[in-house]
Amino acid sequence: MGQKISGGIKSVDVRGESGGSPSYRPTAHRRQHPELRGPDFSRPPRLDLLLDMPCAGLETQLRHAWNPDDRSLNIFIKEEDKLTFHRHPVAQSTDCIRGRVGYTRGLHVWKIHWPARQRGTHAVVGVATSEAPLHSVGYTALVGSDCESWGWDLGRNRLYHDSKNRAHSSLPSYPPFLESDESFTLPDSLLVILDMDEGTLSFMVDGQYLGVAFRGLKGKKLHPIVSAVWGHCEISMKYINGLDPEPLPLMDLCRRAARLALGRERLQEIESLPLPQSLKNYLQYQ
Numbered sequence: 157m158g159q160k161i162s163g164g165i166k167s168v169d170v171r172g173e174s175g176g177s178p179s180y181r182p183t184a185h186r187r188q189h190p191e192l193r194g195p196d197f198s199r200p201p202r203l204d205l206l207l208d209m210p211c212a213g214l215e216t217q218l219r220h221a222w223n224p225d226d227r228s229l230n231i232f233i234k235e236e237d238k239l240t241f242h243r244h245p246v247a248q249s250t251d252c253i254r255g256r257v258g259y260t261r262g263l264h265v266w267k268i269h270w271p272a273r274q275r276g277t278h279a280v281v282g283v284a285t286s287e288a289p290l291h292s293v294g295y296t297a298l299v300g301s302d303c304e305s306w307g308w309d310l311g312r313n314r315l316y317h318d319s320k321n322r323a324h325s326s327l328p329s330y331p332p333f334l335e336s337d338e339s340f341t342l343p344d345s346l347l348v349i350l351d352m353d354e355g356t357l358s359f360m361v362d363g364q365y366l367g368v369a370f371r372g373l374k375g376k377k378l379h380p381i382v383s384a385v386w387g388h389c390e391i392s393m394k395y396i397n398g399l400d401p402e403p404l405p406l407m408d409l410c411r412r413a414a415r416l417a418l419g420r421e422r423l424q425e426i427e428s429l430p431l432p433q434s435l436k437n438y439l440q441y442q
Contacts, residue, residue, distance in 0.1 A: 197333075199365040202263055202399055203349060205412050210441045212397050220257050220266065220395035226379075227253035228291040239394055245387025250278060250298045252290040255380035255393065261352050263399040266380055269345045269392040275310055276386035282307030282316075283350060283357055283378040298383035305381060306357055306370045313340050315369055330359075331366040350378065353401040411439055 212220075222241050224233045228251035230244045241253055255266075268281050280297045284305035292298050299307030300316025307316045313334060314327045334340055347360040355374030359366045382391055415423060426439050 197365070197367040200263075200351070200354075202351075203265070203365070205404070205408075206263060206265055206397050206399050208412060208415060209397050212395050217395045220255060220380075220393075222253050222393055223256040223379075226256075226286075226290070227251075230291070231384075234390070237392070240390050240392040243384050243387065243389050243391075247387075248294050250292045250294065250296050250383055250385050252284075252288070252298055252381055252383045254284060254286070254288075254290070258286065258377040258379045259350055259352050260377045261401055263353065263401075264350045265396040265398070266348050267345055267392075267394045267396055268348060268380075268382065269394070270310070270382070270389070271344050272342065274386045274389035274391075276384075276389070277311065278383065278385045279310045280307040280316065280383045281310060281346070281348060281359075282381055283348075283373070284381040285376060285378060288381065295385045296383075299381050306373070307381075307383070308359060308369060310342055317370065330369050333367075347396070348380065350380075352376075352378070407438075414439055 218238055221239050222233055227233075227241070228249075230246045230249055230251045231241050231253050232244075234240045234242055243251055270279065270281070276295075278295050278297050280299040282299045282305060284299060288302065288304035289298060292301075297307065297309050297312075297314075297316055297319065299305045300309075301318075301320045303318045305317070308314075308330055309316060313329050313331070314324075315330045316327060319327060331340055343362060349358040349360060350356075350373075351358070352374065355372055356368045357370040357373060358368050380393060384391065418425065423440075426436050429436060431439075
């Protein structure tokens with residue numbers, strides 16, 4: 157379950173959600189690497205719209221939570237917190253759990269909270285079909301090990317899909333703007349972005365969109381999944397929201413444009429605008 161990976165590696169530190177401005181700024185790398193301005197690194201407009209919406213309520217979050225009937229036996233859902241699971245301290249074991257819902261369409265975003273000190277040597281976050289294995293003997297990156305799952309190794313900064321049949325040197329780094337001598341130290345939380353209409357899986361950390369990690373997912377039914385090795389680790393999943401693939405109503409697009417014009421720091425001023433109360437309520441998702 158072991159130690160965090162170390163070595164002569166330059167650490168690129170992104171601070172947690174409550175910890176001030178990040179010391180790592182992806183824009184600096186984009187200036188050095190113009191090719192990173194391509195579509196894979198542009199934050200999708202539909203994602204901006206989704207993140208501007210209020211978070212899903214607790215009832216919806218529970219419908220999209222970890223599945224107590226689709227897990228390794230070394231994992232259990234906490235009785236007092238149905239959004240969090242606990243892993244028993246079983247040696248030489250890698251354990252997974254899937255989310256309740258398998259997604260086939262729409263855009264979906266969920267937050268994984270996984271304390272950095274509880275990740276150990278193999279901590280992988282991603283998506284999987286219902287056929288992906290949930291347990292393995294030994295310590296391994298189980299998510300992404302076969303063709304039924306896709307995962308981001310949070311310690312090694314590598315993307316895995318069918319990795320057991322590929323040379324390690326062929327596994328791509330992620331985020332892709334990292335230099336060969338850099339690592340990416342994650343905060344305790346990250347956002348997972350699954351767009352089943354585009355067939356992509358992406359991640360966000362501390363408000364920074366890290367780009368597309370995987371493509372070619374369209375037509376599949378995919379569940380959230382993690383694989384863990386650290387004894388007593390506790391990992392939470394909070395469903396943020398989802399968008400159907402249909403075009404958005406003009407009213408929703410106008411609301412988004414108005415909120416963008418105001419800016420996040422001035423949204424509280426909506427109440428002072430010379431508008432009918434019903435329109436002010438709409439602008440505030442009330």
